[in-house]
Amino acid sequence: MAVVTPPPALRTPLCDHLGCAFPILLAGMGGVARHRLAAAVCRAGGFGVLGMVREPVERISAEVDALRRLTDKPFAINLIPAATENAQLHQQVRTCLTLQVPFVVLFWDVDTALVRHLVSEGIRVIHQVGSTWDAELAIDAGAEIIIAQGWEAGGHVRGHIGTLSLLAELVPACPVPVVASGGLANGRSLVAALALGAQGASLGSAFLATEEANAHAHHQQRLIQARADDTVHCRHFSRNWHEPAPVRVLRNRVTRGEYDDLRHADISEIIGEQDGQPVYLFSTDSPLADARGELDDMALYAGQSCGQLHQILTAEQRLNRIIEEAAETLTRLTGNP
Numbered sequence: 001m002a003v004v005t006p007p008p009a010l011r012t013p014l015c016d017h018l019g020c021a022f023p024i025l026l027a028g029m030g031g032v033a034r035h036r037l038a039a040a041v042c043r044a045g046g047f048g049v050l051g052m053v054r055e056p057v058e059r060i061s062a063e064v065d066a067l068r069r070l071t072d073k074p075f076a077i078n079l080i081p082a083a084t085e086n087a088q089l090h091q092q093v094r095t096c097l098t099l100q101v102p103f104v105v106l107f108w109d110v111d112t113a114l115v116r117h118l119v120s121e122g123i124r125v126i127h128q129v130g131s132t133w134d135a136e137l138a139i140d141a142g143a144e145i146i147i148a149q150g151w152e153a154g155g156h157v158r159g160h161i162g163t164l165s166l167l168a169e170l171v172p173a174c175p176v177p178v179v180a181s182g183g184l185a186n187g188r189s190l191v192a193a194l195a196l197g198a199q200g201a202s203l204g205s206a207f208l209a210t211e212e213a214n215a216h217a218h219h220q221q222r223l224i225q226a227r228a229d230d231t232v233h234c235r236h237f238s239r240n241w242h243e244p245a246p247v248r249v250l251r252n253r254v255t256r257g258e259y260d261d262l263r264h265a266d267i268s269e270i271i272g273e274q275d276g277q278p279v280y281l282f283s284t285d286s287p288l289a290d291a292r293g294e295l296d297d298m299a300l301y302a303g304q305s306c307g308q309l310h311q312i313l314t315a316e317q318r319l320n321r322i323i324e325e326a327a328e329t330l331t332r333l334t335g336n337p
């Protein structure tokens with residue numbers, strides 16, 4: 001697979017840090033970002049991340065083995081400590097150490113003891129945050145790259161600040177590379193993030209709308225038909241999460257409140273199944289490729305970036321289009337690619 005040569009302005013120091021050609025990361029998306037997508041991103045010049053939140057260690061090992069069979073590029077495992085039972089989290093961390101995973105991407109509350117432990121064991125830590133405060137905690141503990149997630153982001157949304165304002169505040173205060181996330185899905189938005197001092201972008205929705213994503217076609221179709229205003233920031237999907245955390249999803253019957261009378265019911269209503277497991281109403285599970293049931297009532301995560309997405313592409317096509325458009329944008333703005 002031929003990787004296109006990016007113009008020098010797009011070859012930020014982050015690329016050397018991560019060992020990739022383009023300053024573009026696959027966001028760690030639980031269930032959606034498995035080895036097929038992560039490998040496709042790595043092979044096309046980006047940085048692959050396996051979304052392994054709450055996954056059993058057998059799956060983590062199998063996914064890492066499968067990824068390593070497809071690429072020898074560096075990659076990361078994404079974990080969410082706060083949303084994972086302690087015993088399972090310890091097993092996951094032990095597995096990452098045994099597998100000598102090069103990077104881990106952490107999200108939500110900053111678990112400073114865990115960051116220190118990973119770093120002391122030689123695992124490089126990237127932390128996604130929604131505020132300068134959390135970035136400082138993560139950096140003090142040893143995180144070497146910060147992903148600044150803005151309020152526009154799809155999935156769980158940590159902070160209250162838009163990507164633009166967060167970058168403008170965070171970058172000057174940050175001694176480590178900052179990666180932008182939320183609201184970015186094309187080359188122009190990548191250049192905007194770079195203009196604010198980010199060294200790259202971490203993309204969720206843009207890679208959800210690819211052939212290699214393990215997302216259900218219904219979710220992908222709704223995503224590419226949506227505009228930013230079709231997403232909503234709400235707390236409806238929290239059944240298997242440790243707190244009723246805010247998420248950004250596409251509007252559906254759940255967000256419109258049509259099931260609100262069931263929200264505090266003792267019995268969990270099963271609305272489908274996937275991966276051999278039931279999917280419950282109000283759960284944080286988004287519909288995966290093999291999902292069956294009431295797909296539109298599941299958590300259809302989407303960032304406001306959905307308005308920039310119009311087609312399902314391969315991950316390689318998505319990356320190349322973003323890089324080509326970013327190069328054109330730089331030429332338009334400066335006359336110098």
Ligand SMILES: Cc1cc2nc3c(=O)[nH]c(=O)nc-3n(C[C@H](O)[C@H](O)[C@H](O)COP(=O)(O)O)c2cc1C
Pocket residue numbers: 027028029030032051052053078080106107128149152153154155156181182183184202203204205206208286301302303304305306
């Ligand atoms: C389908 C989906 C699942 C996500 N799951 C996770 C996850 O498991 N762990 C995580 O750190 N972030 C997760 N996120 C958030 C992303 O890391 C990222 O912040 C977000 O996708 C950025 O916004 P964008 O979708 O506009 O690119 C998810 C996002 C989406 C769209």
